[in-house]
Amino acid sequence: MPWPTTRRVIGTKVQRLDGPDKATGRARYSFDINLPGMLHARILRCPHAHARIKNIDSGAAEKTNGFRALHIIANAGVQLFFAGAEIVAVAADTEEHADDCLHAIRIDYEVLPHFVKEADALRAPDGPSTVPGGTPNVRPGGDFSTAKFDDVAYEGTAPRVEGTYGVAIISHQCLESHGLVAQWDNDLANLTVYASTQAVPLTAQALAQNFKLPVTRVKCITNYMGGGFGSKFGPDIQGIVAAELARKARAPVKLMLDRAEEVAVGGQRPSAAGTVRIAGTKEGDIRAYEVDCYGSPGVGGGATVNLGFLPYVYSVPNIKRRHRFVRLNLQTGRAMRAPGHPQNCLLTDQAVDDLAASLGLNPIILRTRNLPQNDQNAVQNDPTSFPALRHTIYTRQLEIIRKLCSWDDRWHPPGRGDGVIKTGLGMALHTWGGGGGPPNPTRVTVSSDGSVLVQSSTQDLGTACRTVPAIITADILGLRPQDITVQIGDSTFGPSTPSGGSTTCPGISPAILKAAEAARDALFAAIAPGLNAQAADLSIDTGHVINRANNNARIPWRNACGRLGMNTAIGNGDWPTNAQFQQNPDLRREWRGRLTNNGVGGVQVAEVKVDTETGVVRCTRFWAVQDCGLIINKLACESQVAGGVIMGVNYALFEECIYDRVTGRMLNPDMEFYKLGGIRDMPDIMVHMMDMPERGVIGIGEPPTISTAAAVGNAVFNAIGVRVPQAPFTPERVLAALANGRKRN
Amino acid sequence: MSDSKDKGGLSRRGFLQGSGAVAAATALGTIPTGASAGQQAGGNGQQVPGMGPNGVKLSLNVNGRSMNTTVEPRVTLLDALRNYLDVTGCKRVCDRGSCGACTVLVDGKPVYSCSMLALEARDKPIRTAESLVAGAKLDAVPEAFARFDAQQCGFCTPGFVVAMKAVLEANPKATQAEVERGLCGNICRCGTYEQMRDAIYSLCNQQRRT
Numbered sequence: 001m002p003w004p005t006t007r008r009v010i011g012t013k014v015q016r017l018d019g020p021d022k023a024t025g026r027a028r029y030s031f032d033i034n035l036p037g038m039l040h041a042r043i044l045r046c047p048h049a050h051a052r053i054k055n056i057d058s059g060a061a062e063k064t065n066g067f068r069a070l071h072i073i074a075n076a077g078v079q080l081f082f083a084g085a086e087i088v089a090v091a092a093d094t095e096e097h098a099d100d101c102l103h104a105i106r107i108d109y110e111v112l113p114h115f116v117k118e119a120d121a122l123r124a125p126d127g128p129s130t131v132p133g134g135t136p137n138v139r140p141g142g143d144f145s146t147a148k149f150d151d152v153a154y155e156g157t158a159p160r161v162e163g164t165y166g167v168a169i170i171s172h173q174c175l176e177s178h179g180l181v182a183q184w185d186n187d188l189a190n191l192t193v194y195a196s197t198q199a200v201p202l203t204a205q206a207l208a209q210n211f212k213l214p215v216t217r218v219k220c221i222t223n224y225m226g227g228g229f230g231s232k233f234g235p236d237i238q239g240i241v242a243a244e245l246a247r248k249a250r251a252p253v254k255l256m257l258d259r260a261e262e263v264a265v266g267g268q269r270p271s272a273a274g275t276v277r278i279a280g281t282k283e284g285d286i287r288a289y290e291v292d293c294y295g296s297p298g299v300g301g302g303a304t305v306n307l308g309f310l311p312y313v314y315s316v317p318n319i320k321r322r323h324r325f326v327r328l329n330l331q332t333g334r335a336m337r338a339p340g341h342p343q344n345c346l347l348t349d350q351a352v353d354d355l356a357a358s359l360g361l362n363p364i365i366l367r368t369r370n371l372p373q374n375d376q377n378a379v380q381n382d383p384t385s386f387p388a389l390r391h392t393i394y395t396r397q398l399e400i401i402r403k404l405c406s407w408d409d410r411w412h413p414p415g416r417g418d419g420v421i422k423t424g425l426g427m428a429l430h431t432w433g434g435g436g437g438p439p440n441p442t443r444v445t446v447s448s449d450g451s452v453l454v455q456s457s458t459q460d461l462g463t464a465c466r467t468v469p470a471i472i473t474a475d476i477l478g479l480r481p482q483d484i485t486v487q488i489g490d491s492t493f494g495p496s497t498p499s500g501g502s503t504t505c506p507g508i509s510p511a512i513l514k515a516a517e518a519a520r521d522a523l524f525a526a527i528a529p530g531l532n533a534q535a536a537d538l539s540i541d542t543g544h545v546i547n548r549a550n551n552n553a554r555i556p557w558r559n560a561c562g563r564l565g566m567n568t569a570i571g572n573g574d575w576p577t578n579a580q581f582q583q584n585p586d587l588r589r590e591w592r593g594r595l596t597n598n599g600v601g602g603v604q605v606a607e608v609k610v611d612t613e614t615g616v617v618r619c620t621r622f623w624a625v626q627d628c629g630l631i632i633n634k635l636a637c638e639s640q641v642a643g644g645v646i647m648g649v650n651y652a653l654f655e656e657c658i659y660d661r662v663t664g665r666m667l668n669p670d671m672e673f674y675k676l677g678g679i680r681d682m683p684d685i686m687v688h689m690m691d692m693p694e695r696g697v698i699g700i701g702e703p704p705t706i707s708t709a710a711a712v713g714n715a716v717f718n719a720i721g722v723r724v725p726q727a728p729f730t731p732e733r734v735l736a737a738l739a740n741g742r743k744r745n
Numbered sequence: 746m747s748d749s750k751d752k753g754g755l756s757r758r759g760f761l762q763g764s765g766a767v768a769a770a771t772a773l774g775t776i777p778t779g780a781s782a783g784q785q786a787g788g789n790g791q792q793v794p795g796m797g798p799n800g801v802k803l804s805l806n807v808n809g810r811s812m813n814t815t816v817e818p819r820v821t822l823l824d825a826l827r828n829y830l831d832v833t834g835c836k837r838v839c840d841r842g843s844c845g846a847c848t849v850l851v852d853g854k855p856v857y858s859c860s861m862l863a864l865e866a867r868d869k870p871i872r873t874a875e876s877l878v879a880g881a882k883l884d885a886v887p888e889a890f891a892r893f894d895a896q897q898c899g900f901c902t903p904g905f906v907v908a909m910k911a912v913l914e915a916n917p918k919a920t921q922a923e924v925e926r927g928l929c930g931n932i933c934r935c936g937t938y939e940q941m942r943d944a945i946y947s948l949c950n951q952q953r954r955t
Contacts, residue, residue, distance in 0.1 A: 016894060227897075678932060679933075
């Protein structure tokens with residue numbers, strides 16, 4: 001079951017099927033669901049970064065206009081560990097009344113000590129624990145060292161270079177906030193939710209578990225969803241609360257977070273900071289990378305802080321890593337678009353450029369010399385895998401981008417250039433997985449009127465995954481994508497994998513291929529006898545079924561399907577199970593070596609202009625070279641890459657969650673002082689997709705955002721000749737770096 | 746941010762000045778008339794019409810249709826459209842006049858509907874993104890968004906579409922730079938500006954990347 005070698009639709013630029021509905025507001029997101037008799041719910045949250053609830057008085061709330069139901073989430077005596085933690089939820093007939101109701105609730109708190117800034121917690125290693133269980137705020141995150149680092153690392157190297165690099169905690173800022181609409185049937189036996197989620201079946205399962213219902217009695221619908229970026233897996237507290245309130249009130253309930261809540265509890269990307277020592281030979285071979293680093297996962301464990309890839313991408317023989325988690329009184333960090341990677345990239349690729357400057361080398365030379373080699377074992381056993389190809393891929397990408405951005409003409413040694421506004425060019429590299437897996441059962445149904453339906457419970461976060469089934473099915477059946485009806489985002493269609501880790505497109509694509517081929521074969525088997533042919537005599541050409549048994553007669557698609565009469569032709573497709581993969585290595589090579597694959601590389605270059613009087617950085621041009629195996633939809637692929645770059649430019653220049661040390665509250669839980677760039681803040685972006693169809697389908701959602709911020713940081717360094725250590729590179733920080741640079745000289 | 750120095754066109758600052766004026770007017774209690782309004786004594790002894798706090802009848806002209814409901818005076822135009830009239834093309838994102846996802850046309854001008862009271866919009870024609878399609882016939886602006894894939898999750902898109910429509914209606918010969926300036930009050934999180942530029946160049950009949 002290989003991919004078609006001649007691809008009519010796969011790999012072309014296909015408009016997303018729901019484009020017109022989204023652009024004209026007809027697409028109904030979970031936030032847009034209005035049901036008859038629906039109530040609106042709101043949650044009262046802890047205003048303190050760390051507190052114990054002394055008393056809850058909700059008596060007055062239950063007498064307010066429009067009150068319908070109340071649910072206590074945290075009782076008196078409970079300790080809360082961040083501002084925004086949930087305490088009480090209410091439902092009322094209107095949003096306005098739900099607000100009134102919330103204002104009528106009185107809570108008394110015992111306010112406890114807190115830390116919301118990494119530096120404060122690090123300065124007080126023996127200070128009060130402000131996190132659950134009384135465990136230390138600062139915890140080891142796993143140290144690492146290659147053998148005899150202190151003895152051998154710096155042998156024969158040029159003087160080592162030391163630098164500090166950091167990046168702030170940022171917010172996912174999904175435009176559609178977290179939440180759902182919950183509706184029970186009359187006897188409270190069946191629950192339907194319209195949820196904004198990256199995991200449709202998982203959300204239904206979690207609710208079923210919570211309410212002790214058979215999973216078959218919970219249905220999760222996600223027709224459209226307004227962004228997740230890694231923060232929307234499962235119903236969360238607010239989803240469960242909405243269903244609780246709906247059960248108590250015996251009416252549908254909508255509970256979508258407002259913007260301040262969304263920023264307070266809807267997820268954040270952990271911070272990272274590190275002091276790096278790096279050294280290499282004068283020819284530019286990196287010999288040693290030593291880092292003392294930490295990041296904050298908020299109040300939760302350390303899983304979302306992952307600086308364990310340091311040094312990132314490059315092959316360095318001597319490595320030493322000290323790694324700590326700094327737990328703060330903030331919401332627990334969540335996965336955000338390539339979790340861990342942008343931070344690892346910032347702490348590596350910026351140091352690489354500083355080393356290049358100290359060695360007096362062009363950084364593209366340094367990068368070319370220190371790429372990871374192709375793994376010879378993988379070349380033998382798994383020739384299409386990333387380890388087998390990584391040196392080849394990066395080398396090609398560096399060649400492509402060098403020409404694309406005219407690197408040799410544009411690049412200059414750091415800090416060169418006259419005038420107030422200085423231009424700089426910077427580069428960075430990244431890698432990501434992006435493989436798919438089971439289960440993703442898909443059903444293709446061909447009806448006798450020629451219409452075709454594809455069903456899967458998968459979800460479209462905005463990546464155009466709704467259009468993927470149409471593209472693949474159209475290719476196999478000789479139709480156009482717009483001829484195919486796609487139904488997704490319904491948990492009753494069976495299991496599917498959550499959309500995390502760039503796994504959706506590679507997860508669903510081979511299952512769709514299998515289902516479409518099975519439907520085609522079922523059609524052929526059903527109509528062949530009437531055509532005096534064997535099924536094997538029939539084949540597909542654009543819009544037609546070809547009958548080899550009758551002089552290659554061309555039967556229009558609809559006429560061919562009409563022969564189904566009362567029947568339909570159904571094809572089901574899914575991945576082999578993990579057990580089958582273990583038993584059969586050939587199966588694994590087919591599905592995870594040819595149909596799909598895992599592992600990509602990418603190279604990005606930024607051009608910036610830095611105003612040395614105001615400190616304002618503008619990213620003016622950007623180049624991104626990205627591989628992703630077999631491209632399904634080139635239009636959507638390019639859009640994903642450009643979007644990743646834009647998110648990375650925001651990360652580099654604008655985004656930061658700012659917390660007040662004294663009150664422990666966030667100062668910018670909004671979209672006015674939490675900055676996201678507009679259209680005129682963003683560079684002209686040139687995307688080059690490196691097509692490698694022989695590798696199969698690989699996910700593309702995350703990789704293109706990884707190296708952007710590091711490329712921008714290096715471009716700023718190249719422009720002004722001094723390193724701005726902390727991202728985002730705001731005017732204040734740029735001016736401070738320039739002043740420090742002047743002091744040193 | 747880039748809009749701070751803009752002259753003319755439509756900028757975030759322009760939006761904010763507009764909504765500021767609305768807020769001031771509301772605070773002074775100068776909402777003009779109201780059939781179901783109660784009567785309050787004004788400072789000079791005259792009867793000045795006042796409203797609320799309970800629901801008042803509201804009739805809005807949305808996309809050429811007259812729509813009726815009852816809302817408290819504190820309800821914004823955005824919430825009236827979404828929660829009371831089931832017109833959901835305008836999205837609630839920041840709810841504070843920063844992101845533009847709620848942009849609608851009031852009297853032909855783009856307005857952050859989160860920053861205008863519903864009662865303020867009485868007797869004024871309101872147009873939302875839903876007005877830019879009739880059956881399968883798409884207006885040129887959403888058509889360009891779809892063709893160039895200038896949207897991903899799409900939650901900001903109707904706001905961008907309406908803002909862009911406003912610029913092009915005010916000046917059908919607007920240049921690409923003028924259209925971009927008109928979008929400075931809107932924010933996209935997925936990062937579709939690059940594809941939006943393709944759509945803008947096409948709508949302005951300009952060539953991009955020769």
